[in-house]
Amino acid sequence: MPPQWTFICLSLILAAISSADLRGAGHAVPLRTTPEGNLRMRGGAPFKIALFADLHFGEAAWTEWGPRQDVNSVGVMATVLEKEQPDFVVYVGDVITANNIMIKNASVYWDQAVSPARVRGIPWSSVFGNHDDAPFEWPMEWFSETGIPQLHCPATNASFSGGEECSFRDTTRLELMKSEIEQNTLSYSKDGPQNLWPSISNYVLQLSSPSNSQEAVIFMYFFDSGGGSYPEVISSAQVKWFQQKSQEVNPDSRVPEIIFWHIPSQAYEKVAPKSYVKKHCVGSIFLEDVAAQEAEMGIMKVLEQRPSVKAVFVGHNHGLDWCCPYKKLWLCFARHTGYGGYGNWSRGARILEINHQPFSLKSWIRMEDGHLHSEVLLSS
Amino acid sequence: MPPQWTFICLSLILAAISSADLRGAGHAVPLRTTPEGNLRMRGGAPFKIALFADLHFGEAAWTEWGPRQDVNSVGVMATVLEKEQPDFVVYVGDVITANNIMIKNASVYWDQAVSPARVRGIPWSSVFGNHDDAPFEWPMEWFSETGIPQLHCPATNASFSGGEECSFRDTTRLELMKSEIEQNTLSYSKDGPQNLWPSISNYVLQLSSPSNSQEAVIFMYFFDSGGGSYPEVISSAQVKWFQQKSQEVNPDSRVPEIIFWHIPSQAYEKVAPKSYVKKHCVGSIFLEDVAAQEAEMGIMKVLEQRPSVKAVFVGHNHGLDWCCPYKKLWLCFARHTGYGGYGNWSRGARILEINHQPFSLKSWIRMEDGHLHSEVLLSS
Numbered sequence: 001m002p003p004q005w006t007f008i009c010l011s012l013i014l015a016a017i018s019s020a021d022l023r024g025a026g027h028a029v030p031l032r033t034t035p036e037g038n039l040r041m042r043g044g045a046p047f048k049i050a051l052f053a054d055l056h057f058g059e060a061a062w063t064e065w066g067p068r069q070d071v072n073s074v075g076v077m078a079t080v081l082e083k084e085q086p087d088f089v090v091y092v093g094d095v096i097t098a099n100n101i102m103i104k105n106a107s108v109y110w111d112q113a114v115s116p117a118r119v120r121g122i123p124w125s126s127v128f129g130n131h132d133d134a135p136f137e138w139p140m141e142w143f144s145e146t147g148i149p150q151l152h153c154p155a156t157n158a159s160f161s162g163g164e165e166c167s168f169r170d171t172t173r174l175e176l177m178k179s180e181i182e183q184n185t186l187s188y189s190k191d192g193p194q195n196l197w198p199s200i201s202n203y204v205l206q207l208s209s210p211s212n213s214q215e216a217v218i219f220m221y222f223f224d225s226g227g228g229s230y231p232e233v234i235s236s237a238q239v240k241w242f243q244q245k246s247q248e249v250n251p252d253s254r255v256p257e258i259i260f261w262h263i264p265s266q267a268y269e270k271v272a273p274k275s276y277v278k279k280h281c282v283g284s285i286f287l288e289d290v291a292a293q294e295a296e297m298g299i300m301k302v303l304e305q306r307p308s309v310k311a312v313f314v315g316h317n318h319g320l321d322w323c324c325p326y327k328k329l330w331l332c333f334a335r336h337t338g339y340g341g342y343g344n345w346s347r348g349a350r351i352l353e354i355n356h357q358p359f360s361l362k363s364w365i366r367m368e369d370g371h372l373h374s375e376v377l378l379s380s
Numbered sequence: 381m382p383p384q385w386t387f388i389c390l391s392l393i394l395a396a397i398s399s400a401d402l403r404g405a406g407h408a409v410p411l412r413t414t415p416e417g418n419l420r421m422r423g424g425a426p427f428k429i430a431l432f433a434d435l436h437f438g439e440a441a442w443t444e445w446g447p448r449q450d451v452n453s454v455g456v457m458a459t460v461l462e463k464e465q466p467d468f469v470v471y472v473g474d475v476i477t478a479n480n481i482m483i484k485n486a487s488v489y490w491d492q493a494v495s496p497a498r499v500r501g502i503p504w505s506s507v508f509g510n511h512d513d514a515p516f517e518w519p520m521e522w523f524s525e526t527g528i529p530q531l532h533c534p535a536t537n538a539s540f541s542g543g544e545e546c547s548f549r550d551t552t553r554l555e556l557m558k559s560e561i562e563q564n565t566l567s568y569s570k571d572g573p574q575n576l577w578p579s580i581s582n583y584v585l586q587l588s589s590p591s592n593s594q595e596a597v598i599f600m601y602f603f604d605s606g607g608g609s610y611p612e613v614i615s616s617a618q619v620k621w622f623q624q625k626s627q628e629v630n631p632d633s634r635v636p637e638i639i640f641w642h643i644p645s646q647a648y649e650k651v652a653p654k655s656y657v658k659k660h661c662v663g664s665i666f667l668e669d670v671a672a673q674e675a676e677m678g679i680m681k682v683l684e685q686r687p688s689v690k691a692v693f694v695g696h697n698h699g700l701d702w703c704c705p706y707k708k709l710w711l712c713f714a715r716h717t718g719y720g721g722y723g724n725w726s727r728g729a730r731i732l733e734i735n736h737q738p739f740s741l742k743s744w745i746r747m748e749d750g751h752l753h754s755e756v757l758l759s760s
Contacts, residue, residue: 135515136609143606143613143615143617168609169552198518229516229548233523235523295523297523
């Protein structure tokens with residue numbers, strides 16, 4: 001296909017993403033927040049969260065194949081949002097494949113990834129994965145006879161000219177997060193305390209009860225587990241931050257807490273089911289070794305010892321979707337949602353359902369073809 | 381040592397580098413150029429080139445140890461320049477360890493590395509190595525209890541504050557090269573044709589005869605062999621550029637040609653002496669496997685077939701300093717010059733001596749302690 005046709009096709013595909021976004025616009029769920037800016041449950045209904053993991057927007061961005069995967073990923077999210085009508089979405093990292101993105105502002109792709117939630121009026125929050133600010137990786141074939149393809153840069157529509165107009169520099173985590181927050185009133189993401197840098201997506205959200213905005217039903221903690229521009233680790237500084245913050249907002253551990261980050265900690269390796277012995281694990285794919293963080297700096301010890309922590313949710317491994325009990329909490333994978341990223345396992349999303357009075361935390365996986373599986377009670 | 385003492389020590393060390401620079405200022409060799417801007421031999425004397433390889437300025441830049449190595453490297457260069465009094469210096473890549481440099485403008489360290497030649501009035505040129513624009517690598521220990529050390533940024537003297545004043549972004553090859561050229565009238569480096577991007581340091585220099593500025597004695601070709609921000613390879617586009625350029629300036633292959641790049645090509649693996657059988661190789665350390673480029677896109681085939689090409693000179697392997705015959709040309713390593721970079725083999729520099737009428741190309745290695753070894757005739 002000649003380069004000018006590639007450009008026309010890319011434009012059509014981007015337009016398709018925009019129109020796909022609008023399919024669900026009529027179903028917008030009105031957001032309820034407390035005067036303090038916390039999330040709030042609706043009376044008489046559980047609070048439902050959809051976890052979108054490893055979307056990998058911008059994968060192979062210079063090819064015809066790449067942008068088509070982003071259209072497919074929008075389709076998965078639209079299906080899940082229509083079927084489940086969640087109150088909230090959590091983007092569990094690897095929202096984009098920054099190491100494949102040739103433009104300076106990778107937020108353009110990030111913005112496409114959050115659009116299915118946005119157009120439906122569903123609030124969301126996000127954590128970073130290892131691909132979100134990974135440096136551009138030059139394909140080796142671009143150095144052979146074929147050379148650098150004729151590139152088109154969605155940010156400016158300027159064609160390639162020696163790196164002056166197209167940029168191959170990665171967008172930093174801070175830039176990505178600031179862009180998400182500034183451009184979206186529905187985003188509950190935060191850019192975290194400065195002293196935790198280079199990790200960015202570290203924050204806590206409170207879900208308040210329907211009857212009393214002061215009363216917390218659950219606290220949701222978000223951690224940046226690194227990777228990309230820096231090592232895959234949750235640092236000692238992040239551990240201290242969690243200890244201080246949880247002591248401040250939930251000193252007696254009365255309110256349940258759940259945790260989100262992208263890369264499984266090394267504890268996941270310990271509970272991972274081996275050779276068809278699933279023990280008490282619940283899930284449908286057990287097809288990979290756990291690709292864990294590079295080091296353990298103490299976060300798991302703190303979480304294990306805190307009675308209010310119910311479960312940890314991660315992405316990263318596209319071929320794993322299980323929840324396994326670990327000491328007194330649950331360690332869960334989300335489900336690969338995106339058509340970008342490795343692996344061809346069917347796409348889906350883990351759903352969380354939170355009930356108040358009495359408290360319960362239930363989870364299942366909703367697939368792109370609509371069916372449900374792997375239901376598990378995480379508050380038992 | 382408390383942070384303020386670290387800062388004072390760093391200041392003293394930087395001052396030491398400056399004063400070390402000035403030791404040889406009285407020996408400045410006046411530069412002779414032709415009206416066309418080419419290098420020119422002095423009458424009645426050979427033209428001598430010192431190769432400074434793998435200086436790695438800025439290695440472990442945040443420690444007390446790191447800046448002391450840069451002082452040591454200045455010492456090696458000063459010794460070689462005093463003993464050899466060369467007419468020209470070639471920096472054979474890995475001038476800096478960008479993956480250890482916390483400031484936005486890594487040219488600050490590059491500038492320290494070229495200062496021993498500059499203060500003596502000796503012209504030079506440079507090619508890039510894999511470390512020169514490598515992205516910053518966060519030390520894992522900075523995520524443990526010790527945390528991020530109190531950093532001081534030589535560019536601005538601003539202390540660390542969440543990445544706003546200190547920058548951990550690498551300086552691009554283009555920025556490094558433009559900075560070298562703009563700030564130094566003695567630099568013969570060029571930033572290469574734009575269509576060879578992302579490789580930058582691709583250019584040819586002519587050395588003219590003393591009696592006739594039109595008459596070339598030798599052509600020196602410089603190639604960017606990649607690494608750091610992109611794969612370690614000499615591309616098909618660079619091969620084509622060499623074919624066109626050499627056809628243009630030396631169509632009948634009458635004038636001898638020599639070649640400089642940083643990472644050994646895969647042909648080096650073929651000729652590398654194995655298990656104490658040195659064959660026709662000349663050198664003093666044979667202590668590593670060749671760490672070759674990732675792919676071979678045709679440059680060696682072109683060089684082999686061109687009768688005027690006499691030798692290729694590379695750095696990269698600190699534990700190798702040999703020259704070996706390969707088909708009708710010589711493949712040579714430089715000698716590890718810097719105290720930065722891996723390995724504790726004694727430091728030195730490969731010297732090239734070019735004679736005109738009759739043409740000859742001789743080489744030897746000058747060590748930091750003054751002694752010479754591994755003399756070899758490369759024009760035979």
